[in-house]
Each structure stands twice: as C-alpha cells, then as structure tokens.
Amino acid sequence: MRWVLFILLVFLAFPASSLATQWTRLVTPDFELYTSVDERQGREAMEHFERVHNFFQKASPLRGTPALPVRIVQFSSEAEFSRYRANARSDSYFAAGLPRYYIVMSDLSDRAYGTAIHEYTHLAIQLSGLRVPLWVNEGWAEVNSTLRPSKKETAVGDLIPEHLRSLEQDKWLDFETLTTVDHSSPIYNEANRAGIFYAQSWALMHMLYLSPDYQSGFGKFILAISSGQTAEQACRAVWGKSGADVFKDLKSYFDRKQLYGRAFELKFDTKTVEPSVSKISDFDSRLVLADLLAAINRKAEAKAAYDQLNAEQPGRADLAESIGYLALSNRDLAGGRAEFEKAFDEGSTNPLMCFELAGLESAAGQPLERAIAPLERAVKLKPDFADARLQLGKSLVAARRFPEAITDLLAMPDVKPDRAPPLFCSLAYAYLETGDLSAARQNLDTCRKWVKQERDIKMADSLSKLINARSSGPAMEHTGERREMVQGVIRQVDCAAAGSRMVLETQGKDGSVKPMTFFLPSAQAVELNATSGSTLLLSCGPQKPIRVTLEFAPAPEGMTAVDGAVRRIEF
Helix, strand or coil: CHHHHHHHHHHHCCCHHHHHCCCEEEECCCEEEEECCCHHHHHHHHHHHHHHHHHHHHHCCCCCCCCCCEEEEECCCHHHHHHHCCCCCCCEEEEECCCCEEEEECCCCHHHHHHHHHHHHHHHHHHHCCCCCHHHHHHHHHHHCCCEECCCCEEECCCCHHHHHHHHHCCCCCHHHHHCCCCCCCCCCCCCCCCHHHHHHHHHHHHHHHCCCCHHHHHHHHHHHHCCCCHHHHHHHHHCCCHHHHHHHHHHHHHCCCCCCEEECCCCCHHHHCCEEEECCHHHHHHHHHHHHHHCCCHHHHHHHHHHHHHHCCCCHHHHHHHHHHHHHCCCHHHHHHHHHHHHHCCCCCHHHHHHHHHHHHHCCCCHHHHHHHHHHHHHHCCCCHHHHHHHHHHHHHCCCHHHHHHHHHCCCCCCCCCHHHHHHHHHHHHHHCCCHHHHHHHHHHHHHHCCCHHHHHHHHHHHHHHHHCCCCCCCCCCCCCCEEEEEEEEEEECCCCCEEEEEEEECCCCCEEEEEEEECCHHHCEEECCCCCCCCCCCEECCCCEEEEEEEECCCCCCCCCEEEEEEEC
C-alpha cells in the first residue's frame, strides 16, 4: 500500500498531460515557442508572431527588444491549459515573470491571437520607453489586437463588434474623464474588456492612429503625451483642436459607419526567422511548465515542481536559474545569488541571469572580479546588451583595467540619455588614466552635454579638474603612460617650489627596508581613495606613519632622483 501511495503522489505532482504529451521547442531571435500541438501548427504560430514583431519594428512607434526572447507556451487542448489558466475568462494571456515575458495560448483561434497581441502591445509600449496614460495603453492594444499579418502585408483596424455595441448602447464618458482614468478607477477592469472605457479608448485610438484627418500627427501626439502633456494639451498642440472638438469628430467618425483600416506593405523574409526546431524531453517540458507557474505567481506549486526536478537531475544550470529567480521573487537575495552562482559555474548561457548575478555580487560586497566575470559572459552571449556592457565598462574602470574598459565602452550599441553621463565620463577617465588627454577632454565634453543630475555634474567637474591638473608641469601625463603599484608607509614629504617629493618606506621580498622617492604633483593632480575610512593629511616634513598603496608613473627621461610620479594614493 505504501508503494502504491508513493507512485500516486509522484504522478499527482504534475498533470498527466505534461507527462504524456510530446512538446516541441521552436526558437528564433525574438521568440521561443513551446508547443504541444503538431510542428506544422507551431511553425505557423511562430511565423505569425514574427510578422507581428516585424510590424512593430517597421510600422509602429513602438520599438524595443527584451533581453531574452519572449516565451510562447501553446497548449493543444483546454484540458492541458486549464491548470495554467491565469484567470477564469482568459483563453490566452500575457505574463511578466522572472526573467522573461510569456504569451500563453489555449488554442489557435483568432480570439486567442488577438488577446496575445493586445498584451504584446503593452510589452512593446513598456520597452519603447513611452509613458502613456491608461486609455492610450489599452486603446492602442485593442486596435493592434486586430492585426492580420499575411504574406505581403499586415492589416490593422478591423472592427471589434463588442466595442461597437457598447458605443451604441452605453453612455459615453466625457473627454476629460476618459483621458484621466487610472488603475484605481472603477471604470477600468482589466479582467473584463467589455464596457465603455475599453470601447471608447479603442475608438479614439482607432481614429487618431488610422483616420486620414489625424494619422499624420499621431506620432507627435504620442510623444507629447509621453512627455507629460494632458490629452487636451496634446490635441491642441498637434492638431489645434480642443478635446471637445476631437470628441465631436469621434462621434462623426462612428456615425458615418466608415472606419479606416490600414494595410502596411512590409518586407518580411521568412528565411531570416526560420526557427530551429527540436523535440524536448519530459524533464525539460516540466521545467518550462514549472517556470510558467512561477510567472503567474503560483509560487508554492512552482517550488514543489522545482524540488522534484532537482531531486531527479541536480546540477542543471537552467534549473538552478529557475530556483534562483523564484528566490528573488520572494526577496531572498542570498538564496538567489547562491543559485545563480551554481548556474554560472555550470555554464549558464542566459545573459540576463549573468547580468543580475553581477549586481547581486556587488550588492553582497564581493570582490570586483566576481562581478566582472558574469558581465563579460553576458556581453559575449549578447553583444547588444547595453546595460550589461555599460556596467562591465564601469566595473573594468573600477578595477583599473583601462584599455579593456575603453574597448568595451566604445562598443556600446545604444546610447540613451540616461546612459550617456556614466558612459562618456567613464571613457574620459579611462583615457586620462592611459595618458590620452585629448580623448579624455573630448569625452568629458560629451559627458557634460548630457549631465542633469547634481551628482553627475559634480563627477564631471571633479574629472575636469583632474584632467587640467595633469595637463602641464614636469609630471604631466603622456599617451601610453605605464602605471605601477607599490605598498609602503609614507615617511617624509619634502616641499619645494620646483616640485615636492614623497619618501615611501617599502619592504623587499627578503624583508629588507627600501626607501623610494616620488615626485608629488599638486593636490588637484593626485587621486585619493579612502578604503579604510581614515583621512590622509600630508604636510611638509616627517609624516605620521600610514600604510598606503601608491599608483605611480615611472619616472620619464630627464626626471632624476625619483622613482616616478604619484598618480593615486589608496589608504
């Protein structure tokens, strides 16, 4: 009886469908599809979504790519789908889990595709960086839900019968009410898209986006809304019309029963998105479904599934990633970091996880190299991963690996305004530390064009003073300058008008004491890095003993009686 009970419990841990069904994985650069239907239908679904993605990239203001491909899970039956249903009415849905986005479909109907594209529009708006009010977000998603990609064109703008009925039967919201609805309003109900708010949002976006009288100004309108203008202000600025005037046009637009759809002729080469196809094991399909449970916030079920999978195949990088992300969703940073370290050591090829592991290592106070290694793998796996590349460059600068930092930062693929100050100021500093003063000034000038925050302004000012101080005098920097490090105790500072000298007492490998003498430039030309929390005060004459790490440029020709010029003091 005990054996019978044990076997029964094992089979109850996963639904019978996941154990009996053969799943197929299809992968393109933008999507990965896991499907329990036949391969032909899976290919059709993948091409459909690639054409939708092509539309967003070429014919819409909504552009942006997530760090990982969007994962589509396509069930072959309602029975399979039922356990993973997000809510009672959903036949397909969108989920933003860690670390990726999901589109989940119960069937291959037009309705299921429409719901999926509605939700994909929300993702596209988020990735584009636009900040739009709720009516724009939902109305635009409803318009796009009618996308019909075909071999030669993509059509958008089909009528939505339930919205037409609502517009005919329900009392319309006034312009100000419609355009100021937020998530807390009782008018808004994401779980049920019937009703006047969705209908009017769809109708207004349909007219602004597709009608000949408005479509030419649509892009400017979206930018105005995103910049913080109200709908009233944006309408007046773009079309010279009040909100009341726009609403009159909207009434006429629907009363005349002549709504404008539009067909976009878009080049689409199916060969460039031909998916790689593979059958996956029962273990892998169960891992995908466990990840989906985590994405829809069914954490207890996800944990039970992960525990069982880990008992079967410990040491899997992808499973360690999943367990790590579940820990992070529960705010267990130490647990997440430990699992990510396992995944990294097992050879994980997930660039986003590598990036997040680097952040966790830094937050935990680990040595710089513990953060640099996963960042290097992240940009190797995904060279256009801008956030990872910027963080890698900054980390290489902090590790004083300047030539590598310059190479990395110059490869930055996408310099957005928020990335510009740290990027160009980091480049300026790296060039300074390699002796290229001209490139340092050029990048500092570019940095100054973008800085807005007080801390960034102070950083640029401090860097400017350092560059100026090292641009003249007997110890000025030169291109290709070599740096060396030495540890010791400061014993003496000899002050002189022609230049001060610092005497450092060092210890040889044999234990012998060796004094070294360094040229000490002006205070503005020397970096001070307090790692111990103490204060370094230097005056002329003998010094109170303090152990330091000195970074110096070896003495150039013509500079006698010194071992080099001080560039940086760590204490």
